[in-house]
Structure formats: C-alpha cells, structure tokens
Amino acid sequence: MDLLDPVIDPFRSGIDQRALLEVALIGVLCGALGFWVVSERLTYGAESLAHGLLPGFVLAALAGAPLLLGAAGGALVAAVLVALAARDERIGPDTGTAVAVTGLVGLGALLALAPDSPQRLEELLFGDLLGVTDGDLLAAALLLACGGAALVALHRPLCAVAFDPAGAAAAGVRPALVRLVLLALLAVAIAVAVQGLGALLVLAVLVAPPVAVRGHASTPARAMAAGAAVAALAGLAGIELSFHAGSAAGASVALALCGAAALGAAFRRSPGSVRRAGR
Amino acid sequence: MSATPEPGLAVSVTGLAAGYGGPPVLREVDFGVRAGESVCVLGPNGGGKTTLFRALLGELAPTTGRVRVSGRPAYVAQTERTRLDFPVTALDVALMGSLAHGRWWLPPRRPERAAAAAALERVGLTDASREPFGTLSGGQRQRALLARALVQAAPVLLLDEPLSGVDPASAREIGRVFDELRDEGRALLVSSHDVESARAFDLVLCLNGRQIAFGPPARALDRATLEATYGSEMIVLEGGPGGVRAVTVQHHEHGHGHEGHGHH
Numbered sequence: 001m002d003l004l005d006p007v008i009d010p011f012r013s014g015i016d017q018r019a020l021l022e023v024a025l026i027g028v029l030c031g032a033l034g035f036w037v038v039s040e041r042l043t044y045g046a047e048s049l050a051h052g053l054l055p056g057f058v059l060a061a062l063a064g065a066p067l068l069l070g071a072a073g074g075a076l077v078a079a080v081l082v083a084l085a086a087r088d089e090r091i092g093p094d095t096g097t098a099v100a101v102t103g104l105v106g107l108g109a110l111l112a113l114a115p116d117s118p119q120r121l122e123e124l125l126f127g128d129l130l131g132v133t134d135g136d137l138l139a140a141a142l143l144l145a146c147g148g149a150a151l152v153a154l155h156r157p158l159c160a161v162a163f164d165p166a167g168a169a170a171a172g173v174r175p176a177l178v179r180l181v182l183l184a185l186l187a188v189a190i191a192v193a194v195q196g197l198g199a200l201l202v203l204a205v206l207v208a209p210p211v212a213v214r215g216h217a218s219t220p221a222r223a224m225a226a227g228a229a230v231a232a233l234a235g236l237a238g239i240e241l242s243f244h245a246g247s248a249a250g251a252s253v254a255l256a257l258c259g260a261a262a263l264g265a266a267f268r269r270s271p272g273s274v275r276r277a278g279r
Numbered sequence: 280m281s282a283t284p285e286p287g288l289a290v291s292v293t294g295l296a297a298g299y300g301g302p303p304v305l306r307e308v309d310f311g312v313r314a315g316e317s318v319c320v321l322g323p324n325g326g327g328k329t330t331l332f333r334a335l336l337g338e339l340a341p342t343t344g345r346v347r348v349s350g351r352p353a354y355v356a357q358t359e360r361t362r363l364d365f366p367v368t369a370l371d372v373a374l375m376g377s378l379a380h381g382r383w384w385l386p387p388r389r390p391e392r393a394a395a396a397a398a399l400e401r402v403g404l405t406d407a408s409r410e411p412f413g414t415l416s417g418g419q420r421q422r423a424l425l426a427r428a429l430v431q432a433a434p435v436l437l438l439d440e441p442l443s444g445v446d447p448a449s450a451r452e453i454g455r456v457f458d459e460l461r462d463e464g465r466a467l468l469v470s471s472h473d474v475e476s477a478r479a480f481d482l483v484l485c486l487n488g489r490q491i492a493f494g495p496p497a498r499a500l501d502r503a504t505l506e507a508t509y510g511s512e513m514i515v516l517e518g519g520p521g522g523v524r525a526v527t528v529q530h531h532e533h534g535h536g537h538e539g540h541g542h543h
Contacts, residue, residue, distance in 0.1 A: 039365065153384040160375045163412075164361040167424065170336055170354035171379040171431055218411070219366055 010243035018137065019129040019196075023235030023253055025140035026193045029147045031209035031231030032224035033189055036151075036182055038210040039162045039220075043203075044094070045082070045183070048101045050190050050202045052078025054108030057124050057199060062117055067124075068139055071191040078104055079187060108199075127198030127250030129239070136195045143192045147185055151224070154181065159220055201254040205231055208257035212264030234260045289314045289435050289466035290335065294344035297334045303342050305330045307489040312482070314349070314434065317457060317467040319477035319496075322486035323509050328470040331486065332437050335468070349466075351379065352435040353428035357443065358420040363413035369423040370408040373398050376430030391430075398426035401459075403452045418449020425456060436460065438469045442476060454479070474500065 002008075010016045037046050056074020060067050081104065085096035112121035123131070151158075157178045160168035165175040186206075194202045209227035217223035238253030245252070288311045296306035305327030312318055322328050333339040334346050336354055353376070373395035374387050382388075387395070399408045402422040407415060412423060421441050428436050442450050460467060461481075469480070477483045483499040485491040485508040492499040492508075 039362075156375075156378060156387075157383050159365075159367065159371070160378055162362060163365045163367055163372070163375070164356060164424075166336075166338075166356050166360060167354055167427065168375065168378070169338065170352060170437075171376060171427075172351060172381075173378055173383065217366060219368075219371070223366060 006244070007240065010240055015130050016239060016243065018132050019249055020236060020239055022129060022132045022137055022140055022196045023239065024232045025137070025144050026189075026196060027205055027209075027231030027235045028228040029144045030189055030193055030205040031227035031229070032151055033147065033185065034206040034208075034210040034231075035213075035220060035224045035227050036158055036162070037186060037206050038214070040179065040182060042183070042186065043207055044097065046186055046190065046206050047203050048082050048097050049075050049078055049187055050194065050199055052082060052101045052104040053191065053194065054105055054124065054199050055111060057194065058108045058111045058117075058121075061124060062111065066135065067195055068135070068191060071194050072188070074104075075187045075191050079183070123198070125198050125200045126248060127194070127196050127201055129196045129242075129249035129253065132196055139192050139195070143189060147189060150181070150185055154178065155221070158182065162220075197250045197254065201250050204254040204257040205235075208234070208261040211261040214264065215268035216264060230260050230264075231257065287313055288347075289316075289349045290468070291347045292331075292335075292344070293346075295331075295334060295346060296342040296344055297330050297339050298342055299339075305334075305486065305488065308344070308486070309490065310482075310484055310493045312435075312466045312468065314466055315461055315464045316482060317461050317469065317480045318482045318484055319480040320468055320470040320484045320486065321472075321474065321477055321508060322470075322491075323472075325488075326508070327486040327488055329439070332439060332468070332470065335435075335437055348435055350434045351431075352437050353379075353431040353433035355421070355424045355428050355436065355438040355441055357439050358417060358424065361412070361420070361424070365412070367412050368409050369399060369404055369412060369415060369419070369426070370395055372412055372423045373408075373426040373430050376427040376432075379431040379433070394430050395426070398429035399423070401429060402426050402456055416446060416449070418445035418452075421445050422449055422452060425453060429456075433465070435466045436468070438467065440470050440472065442471065442473065474505065 011020060037043060053071050053074030056070045056072075056077060057067060058070070060070020060073075078101070081100045082097050085100035086093035088096045091099075108124075109121070111117065112124065157168070157173045160171065160173050161175045161178045169175055189206070190202055193205060197205060209231040210223065212230045213223050213226040217226050234256040235253050238256035239249060241247060241256060242249040242252035290312040292308050292310050295308040296303040298304045304325075308331065310318075320328050320331065330339065332354070334341055335348055335352060374391060376398070377387055377391040377394065380391070396405070396408065399405055402425050404419060404422050404426060407419055412420060415423065425438075425441065428438075441453055445453065457467060457469070468484075471477060477500065478496045480496065482494060483496045484493045485499060485504055487508045487510065492504040
C-alpha cells in the first residue's frame, strides 16, 4: 500500500473531487476577502448576512428555484432589514441587528419546518459539499474570477481606507463607496459559498483564514495570499477528515478552518518581528 | 466642496457657520490665506478646529457662508486616528498620497515610488521607510503622514496637531519641512494647542465656537484674545515687561496632558 493512499483515497470518487474543487474555489476567494472583512470590522455584518439570508434560501428550496437565487435575494432582504434596524438609535445598532437577524432565522426555520416542506433544513443550515452541482462549481469559479479581479483593482483604495479613512478621503478616495463595494462583494461571496457550507458554517471560511494569518504577514497582499492558501488547505484537511471519520463534510471543513485559526493565533508574532522576518 | 478662491488666495472663508444637524458648533468665520502663507489655528477642545478642517475638506457642508479652496487639500490627521495594527510600512503610507493622481486600480508605477521615496527622504525617514508604521515612534509616524501629503502635491495642506506629542528631533524636522513648503508657495493650516508655537507662523486664527481673532501673531495673540479663546482652560495669565504670558492646559481626548505658553 502506498503511504499516500490514505490522503488520495477520498479523491478517487468524483463526489469528493467536486467537493474539493468547490471548497478550493470558495476558499481562495473568501480567504483573501476575509482579510478585508476583519480589517474593516465587518465580521458581525458578515455573520448577520449569512444567517439572515435563510428565509430566501428556504423559499428557493420550497419553490424548486436555484438556491443561489434564493441566497442572493435573502442576502439583499437581510441587508436592507439589518440596515433599517441598525438605524434605531434608541436600542443601538448591535441590538437592532441581533433582533432583525434572529427574526429572519426564526422565519427561515418556520418555513423549513412546515409540514409541507421538503426535508432539507439540515442542508441549508450546514451545507452539502458532497452534493455540489455543475452550476455550483460554475458559480464558485465565476466568483473567484470576478471577485478576485475586484480585490486586485480595489487593493490600493482598500488599504488607504482601512489605514486612515480621513486621509484617504483627502486623497480623493471615497471611503463610503469603497466600503459599499466591499459589502456587495461580501454579500455575493456569502450567497455563493452558502451552497456548500450552509448558512451557519459559511462564516468560518471568511473569518478563520484572516485570523490564522494575522500577525504572520507583513503586508495586506501577503495576508490575503496566505489567507487564501490557509482556506484551501483547511478545505482539503476537512474533506480528508470527513472521509476518514465519516463526519459531515461542511462541518469538518469548518472545524479544520477554525483549527487553523487557533494554531495561527497561538503562534502569533509581534508586528516588528514579522517585518524583520519578512526582509 | 470648494470652488476656486479669489485671485491670490489659496483659501477663502466667508461668513462660515457649520455644525452637525443641531445649532452650529462654529460660526462667524471669515479669513483668507494666500499661497505661501502659514496659519496656526488655535482653540480649545470643542472650539471648532476640526469642524473648520472638515468644512475645508468638503466633508461638511456650511450651514451658511462660503468656503473656497484652491485644489484638493491634503490632510494630515493625528496619528491616533490611523490604524497602528494595519500591516503597512512608512513607504506604503507615503505611496497612498499618489491616489490623488488617479489610476487607483493599478499598482504604483516607478515615478510614484520615486516620489514617495523622495518625500520620505525630505522628512528624514529614508532609513525607516521599510519599517511597519505601527512600530515607528510618534514623531516618525507624523513624518510618514506628512510624506503622504507631500506625495499628494496639494497646494493647500491641513495638519491636525502635527506637533502634539512628537519628539524634539521630529518637531525640528517637521518645522523645517513647513518652512520649505511655505517657500514653495503652498498654504499651510496647522491646528495646535501650543500658543508659543503659533508665533512661528505667518498668521494665527483663534477659534472658540466662533472666530475670535485672525491676523499676524504679534497682533492676534493679546491678552483679551487668549482669554476669549481659551476661557477656563487658560490657568495663568501674567502681565510683564515684555507683554503677556499665557499657559493653557489641554485636555486631549487620549488623556495626554500638555502645556503651552505664549508671549506678547
């Protein structure tokens, strides 16, 4: 028996090959995008979008419509409701967002658990990496191509705004517009990634990679590249774990991502040592 | 923001009142700055210095009055307003100034990199150009932000307390660059709590919710103006053979106490 057989075995089947391709495509984009999500302190916003899109996701499943369409529509509705709820100064933005998102998750669960609903709530919440379709793979590939191009083009304005919004504005950058484009990209990424990882686990692929590389990369570009690599490798590790332990694929990938984040945080270095090591 | 000011003026402000939805926090502001002039903007916390800068930057529309600035001004914020944990070097910060010249979607070209390196050399930061911004000293950070403004090549520079908390070597370096910028014909507006440092500027603008005084330091920094500007924040005001000596106590939002004094 070849020593590499245990590693290769999972990918002898087409199902696992497709799962790996899906998680790699999503992971590379979300791992890089996650750097900006964390830098701009949008983690709670990302979680709100991912959870709040559940009703749209469920409605698409009930109607037999493409899940991507339902996720995108759900994300849009969630974004509008969260924006409206967060404006209520009497309760504060965090509380308003929490109430709106909890309400949306409750509505999604209500729809999914109705007697006439197909038994798919589990897939919607925790993803179905082993059931990805050609359409899912195409959407993930398009996300990587278009989202990657947007991140490359926006790199300098994103850096300037994250570092000093007022200084960036004086140099002609429009911080509100840059953040709006970032939010739109985040919403699209979540709508695509939620197909494989589910509404509850998709946040892991956005937040865990930047946490894993934080303090290890000396520039934003290196942090994005390292985040993309961590997400893809953790995806591979998660599918291996799922195959050998017989665990759920989406949850295994999420666990591997969070494990990478814990490892990165445990061995984090100071900014000065990162720069010196990077020379 | 701003249309072109009257001929000969880099900045002109006429009857300005500005605020944040409620009553104006700054009113009755009238002044003009020529190219090559430097202005020290004095006032207590909450006196309207930041509001004035926001109006000059075009971030805040005047409630009444008119603000005109030649070109897009460069802005140097207090270093505490920047993200110290963001992984950029002093060179990266200087390069951000080149965003003002367009082509934001492409990586910096050789001329832009050369301009950033030259700006860092001008503020004495060449040796630290590859150091992370967050590991620089307070004075070095201020100089890196000044280098970003130099790369922007703006005719008007707005600097928010650039000498607050910086080491003496950095203060000298920054003062030398101010002199050079003035000689190049740029207009400088520098907010400060330090009454003594205001004497080195061509003009002084005193604000305390409204314009208290505007003019050369020898004329503007008299006892009545300082009392009206600082009120209870001025704890000592002595007469003497050479004029008056004022000592103000500052209340920075970050809690750094500091004293400044002025002679007249």
